[in-house]
Amino acid sequence: MRYHHPEREQLRIENVLTALGSPVRLAVVRVLDAGGEHNCTSVLTLLGVTSKSTMTHHWRVLRESGVIHQEPSGRENLLRLRREDLDARYPGLLDTVLNGALDDEKAEAARERPRAAR
Amino acid sequence: MRYHHPEREQLRIENVLTALGSPVRLAVVRVLDAGGEHNCTSVLTLLGVTSKSTMTHHWRVLRESGVIHQEPSGRENLLRLRREDLDARYPGLLDTVLNGALDDEKAEAARERPRAAR
Numbered sequence: 001m002r003y004h005h006p007e008r009e010q011l012r013i014e015n016v017l018t019a020l021g022s023p024v025r026l027a028v029v030r031v032l033d034a035g036g037e038h039n040c041t042s043v044l045t046l047l048g049v050t051s052k053s054t055m056t057h058h059w060r061v062l063r064e065s066g067v068i069h070q071e072p073s074g075r076e077n078l079l080r081l082r083r084e085d086l087d088a089r090y091p092g093l094l095d096t097v098l099n100g101a102l103d104d105e106k107a108e109a110a111r112e113r114p115r116a117a118r
Numbered sequence: 119m120r121y122h123h124p125e126r127e128q129l130r131i132e133n134v135l136t137a138l139g140s141p142v143r144l145a146v147v148r149v150l151d152a153g154g155e156h157n158c159t160s161v162l163t164l165l166g167v168t169s170k171s172t173m174t175h176h177w178r179v180l181r182e183s184g185v186i187h188q189e190p191s192g193r194e195n196l197l198r199l200r201r202e203d204l205d206a207r208y209p210g211l212l213d214t215v216l217n218g219a220l221d222d223e224k225a226e227a228a229r230e231r232p233r234a235a236r
Contacts, residue, residue: 013218017139090218100131100208
């Protein structure tokens, strides 16, 4: 079964923001953005997520917002980030968000450090 | 009653994205970004929203994500966009999103035009 994907022109900023606005989906996007070939299983392994069923919803949100492309291949689903489409429609958005996620991590690590030192 | 607002350092990209990822909340942000002094009623009037109760949730999401500041003043709530905090934590994000919303509108208008001409 092939999945439906919105065309580049059909992307809507609020759908993209909603798709990116969840820790687990943002983590998926960061894995895909780092490069390499990925399928659902390899992404979940990297993220340490064991429940495939809870991910079904997340794949759909990412796919239907136009953030990822998901294509069946054998018993697996190949995944790729639709960076070209996102960059064409919303220049700078993806990088800004990915940098923001990195910045959040650093800020959190800086807050955790003094506590760990006690 | 004063509302709780997260400090700049407590902002999280996924909360900000979730807050911006709804048509009505994005519309609120666009109104506030256009400038001028606003309270909840004046924003709702501009947006043509008549149901105050459905907005309670939206104000909370915008406030708790750090996107807006909401302060009681008499019988009203004064509103302002926390642009300085957002720009400091996520440089370029707000402008990218606002431009994206504008681009979506243009793309939609372009799609509507041929249909209206039929």
